[in-house]
Amino acid sequence: MSRKPFTLIELLTAMAIIAILAAMVLGVSAVVSRNMMEARTKARLEAMMMALQEHFQDRGYYPQPSTAGATIEVDFSVAPFDQFWHSQTERPYLEDTKIKDFSGDDETRYLDGWGREAFRYQLHSTEGYRLWSYGADKKSGTTEEKQDDICSWKQR
Structure with a gap:
């Protein structure tokens, strides 16, 4: 009994099916990856919000930027966030802020889900604070194409 070779149409059909399946897998993995990064950023934002609340309960005020109403990058090595290492309970307000940099040294940074130092903080006299990535x-931004900002006022 002799076997017939595959026809060109059969080979092209099989390749098309494989290509469609591969595209679906890649598309789904991109969405899952983005959702995971957003979830990680939201969790870190929540942790920072809890740390800010503990700071407020201990000291009676939120960290003050040097200029009133200014938007500043959250950097735990400089004021006003360096006080997060000294709470009234002798433990830092925010754990897990030490990460290794490329030189192997510990640095005090807090990264969003995409691995960037992209958290911003703004203190308002009437609304309290705003914190976002x-x-x-x-x-x-808030334009339609920039709706991906992850904000504390959307979390509350």
Whole structure:
């Protein structure tokens, strides 16, 4: 009994099916990856919000930027966030802020889900504080294409 070779149409059909399946897998993995990064950023934002609340309960005020109403990058090695290492309970307000940099030294940084130092903080006299991450596009904004910012006022 002799076997017939595959026809060109059968080979092209099989390749098309494989290509469609591969595209579906890649598309789904991109969505899952983005959702995971957003979830990680939201969790870190929640942890920072809890740390800010503990700071407020201990000291009676939120960290003050040097200029009133200014938007500042959250950097735990400089004021006003360096006080997060000295709480009234002798433990830092925010754990897990030490990460290794490329030189192997510990640095005090807090990264969003995309691995960037992209958290911003603003203190308002009437509303308390605002804390946010720029999101996947690395840009702050509220236009339709920039709706990916992850904000404390959307979390509450």
